[in-house]
Amino acid sequence: MSDYIPVLELAALAPDSSALVTVQGCEVLLCHSGGEVFAVGGRCTHQQEPLVGGRIRRGHISCPLHGARFNLRTGEPVGQLTRIPLSTYQVQVESGMIGVKLD
Numbered sequence: 104m105s106d107y108i109p110v111l112e113l114a115a116l117a118p119d120s121s122a123l124v125t126v127q128g129c130e131v132l133l134c135h136s137g138g139e140v141f142a143v144g145g146r147c148t149h150q151q152e153p154l155v156g157g158r159i160r161r162g163h164i165s166c167p168l169h170g171a172r173f174n175l176r177t178g179e180p181v182g183q184l185t186r187i188p189l190s191t192y193q194v195q196v197e198s199g200m201i202g203v204k205l206d
């Protein structure tokens with residue numbers, strides 16, 4: 104896990120849930136969907152509100168405030184509320200620990 108910074112145990116991230124972590128001063132949202140863990144920016148690109156706790160379904164997260172939806176793999180938004188994608192980060196799970204790599 105050389106370049107990857109360990110951030111959270113996989114067991115602490117239930118399927119279809121999210122957790123906000125801070126990695127080197129950067130807010131990163133971990134999302135567990137479809138057996139995979141994704142890491143994206145922690146704030147919605149519509150009005151910069153927190154995405155944590157948003158509904159996760161089929162590889163997408165919906166913003167709790169106005170419902171903008173984002174693809175967790177690409178960060179791309181779906182719909183008209185925003186056209187700005189979320190930042191995405193590389194994730195590695197090793198020995199039950201989630202690691203995130205910042206660019």
Ligand code: FES
Nearest residue numbers: 147149150166169
């Ligand atoms: S702040 Fe997220 S959809 Fe408006």
